[in-house]
Amino acid sequence: xxxxxxxxxxxxxLASCARKWEPFSTRPEQDRSIIFPxxxxxxxxxxxxxxxxxxxxxxxxxxxxxxxxxxFPPDTSKLDLSCxxxxxxxxxxxxxxxxxxFVYVDEDLxxxxxxxxAMDSGAKYAISKxxxxxxxxxxxxxxxxxxxxxxxxxxxxxIVATExxxxxxxxxxxxxxxxxLKIITExxxxxxxxxxxxxxxxxxxxxxxxxxxxxSMFPYPFDPKTKWQWRDGKLVxxxxxxxxxxxxxxxxxxxxxxxxxxxxxxxxxxxxxxxPSPPDAGAAAP
Amino acid sequence: MKNFGPFxxxxxxxxxACPLLLSKPHATVGHLRxxxxxxxxxxxxxxxxxxxxxxxxxxxxxxxSDRPKPDDLVTGKKSCLLPTFVDDSRYAPGELKYxxxxxxxxxxxPLSSIDYHFIEEMANHHDWxxxxxxGRIRLSxxxxxxxxxxxxxxxxxxxxxxxxATREVMMWVQTQGRWxxxxxxxxxxxxxxxxxxxxxx
Ligand SMILES: [Zn+2]
Numbered sequence: 001x002x003x004x005x006x007x008x009x010x011x012x013x014l015a016s017c018a019r020k021w022e023p024f025s026t027r028p029e030q031d032r033s034i035i036f037p038x039x040x041x042x043x044x045x046x047x048x049x050x051x052x053x054x055x056x057x058x059x060x061x062x063x064x065x066x067x068x069x070x071x072f073p074p075d076t077s078k079l080d081l082s083c084x085x086x087x088x089x090x091x092x093x094x095x096x097x098x099x100x101x102f103v104y105v106d107e108d109l110x111x112x113x114x115x116x117x118a119m120d121s122g123a124k125y126a127i128s129k130x131x132x133x134x135x136x137x138x139x140x141x142x143x144x145x146x147x148x149x150x151x152x153x154x155x156x157x158x159i160v161a162t163e164x165x166x167x168x169x170x171x172x173x174x175x176x177x178x179x180x181l182k183i184i185t186e187x188x189x190x191x192x193x194x195x196x197x198x199x200x201x202x203x204x205x206x207x208x209x210x211x212x213x214x215x216s217m218f219p220y221p222f223d224p225k226t227k228w229q230w231r232d233g234k235l236v237x238x239x240x241x242x243x244x245x246x247x248x249x250x251x252x253x254x255x256x257x258x259x260x261x262x263x264x265x266x267x268x269x270x271x272x273x274x275x276p277s278p279p280d281a282g283a284a285a286p
Numbered sequence: 287m288k289n290f291g292p293f294x295x296x297x298x299x300x301x302x303a304c305p306l307l308l309s310k311p312h313a314t315v316g317h318l319r320x321x322x323x324x325x326x327x328x329x330x331x332x333x334x335x336x337x338x339x340x341x342x343x344x345x346x347x348x349x350x351s352d353r354p355k356p357d358d359l360v361t362g363k364k365s366c367l368l369p370t371f372v373d374d375s376r377y378a379p380g381e382l383k384y385x386x387x388x389x390x391x392x393x394x395x396p397l398s399s400i401d402y403h404f405i406e407e408m409a410n411h412h413d414w415x416x417x418x419x420x421g422r423i424r425l426s427x428x429x430x431x432x433x434x435x436x437x438x439x440x441x442x443x444x445x446x447x448x449x450x451a452t453r454e455v456m457m458w459v460q461t462q463g464r465w466x467x468x469x470x471x472x473x474x475x476x477x478x479x480x481x482x483x484x485x486x487x
Contacts (some may be wrong), residue, residue, distance in 0.1 A: 072362070082357055085357035085361045106400075117400050117407060118400075119365055119367075119368060119387075119401050120363070120398050120401060121365035139364065139398035140363075142393075142395070165469075188476045196472070197473075198471050199471055202469075206464065206465070207467070213297050213300055213301060213445075214297050214386065216424045216452055217452075217454065218454050221451070222453055
């Protein structure tokens with residue numbers, strides 16, 4: 001097993017460098033053709049620094065340092081910062097796909113004794129192996145890609161990533177101007193990934209009785225087996241066929257491989273000593 | 287919050303809160319996006335507040351939170367830390383019902399994945415659905431945005447909303463005083479190490 005195929009979660013205090021620091025001191029290229037991986041590849045590893053020994057290659061370390069220094073001041077000892085604003089109060093998750101190192105920064109709630117997140121507290125970066133920021137998505141500032149689950153005429157689903165928030169049309173997928181950045185074929189199991197299912201037949205509706213800003217239309221409690229469609233301006237429930245049995249071949253050919261991938265652990269949390277299943281890292285970036 | 291409401295309808299309260307949040311300093315920076323993107327990034331600020339329902343059957347808003355001063359100057363993040371509970375000295379804890387977790391997105395981006403997490407975490411502390419004299423209201427997170435070119439008096443141009451109880455994701459936009467729902471979608475989490483939506487009681 002090669003360590004670079006694995007995903008690590010680590011919280012590290014990185015070495016500081018002496019210079020005047022400003023947030024976003026590096027100007028990223030913001031290459032929208034780079035899609036953040038939706039798959040953990042061959043596994044998810046949570047590094048607990050105790051007891052085991054790990055070796056990190058220099059390119060990954062540099063990528064982590066670039067991210068940490070872009071987002072946080074390297075030396076906070078003289079600043080009166082709240083706990084949540086500190087570098088060491090965050091987790092740094094990374095996965096490497098060929099020449100790109102993807103880094104995800106999240107709050108480490110336990111570090112500051114908290115139980116709930118701050119809104120828009122996440123960030124993610126794509127760093128080239130030669131140390132350039134290729135893409136940066138800071139919550140509240142940069143628009144992320146949109147991940148959709150679309151129904152195909154044969155009753156299947158296809159998962160696509162788009163640049164804009166406009167719902168992609170299935171019949172346009174093959175066209176160059178469809179807005180679709182990528183058709184996702186790898187199992188989707190990266191922690192925190194969310195998929196939007198457009199509600200079929202929806203047309204913008206003016207406010208009116210039963211449809212006022214802030215109101216909800218679905219019944220509660222939520223029933224995952226119920227799907228919704230708009231018919232004649234009304235939301236109606238349509239019965240769902242049971243999902244097809246999972247294909248043994250999770251790689252490549254099945255567009256919705258990994259859909260409903262079971263419990264969160266299935267993604268999954270693997271220990272370093274347990275050999276992962278055959279790698280299916282599939283380069284996320286073209 | 288003083289000088290806000292109280293309101294008899296949640297929609298009125300929501301639509302009053304929108305321009306109020308957006309008119310705070312650097313709450314909307316879209317006007318700088320092209321002319322000075324670095325300044326826009328550096329100054330953009332998020333504000334957040336709870337809209338809640340009181341035992342007097344009124345809708346009120348908590349004080350606005352933003353990041354403590356040294357923090358927002360030194361980190362590159364633009365987060366907003368909304369306390370789980372509102373401190374309203376007129377009422378005992380537990381008497382207030384939490385409805386909307388409000389905040390602004392300075393660049394008008396959609397809700398972030400942490401926004402979705404946040405409101406689901408809040409759903410561990412607050413009711414999914416609140417019974418009011420005029421029907422039920424569901425706990426949700428809302429992000430206001432403005433396309434305004436004049437930062438002095440930004441217009442409330444719309445908001446994104448997510449309701450964890452029903453997984454509805456919506457977008458509302460306003461043109462010339464008329465509101466229109468322009469998106470209505472359903473969200474599902476595929477995987478998360480620590481949280482799974484189906485865990486909801
Ligand atoms: Zn937000």
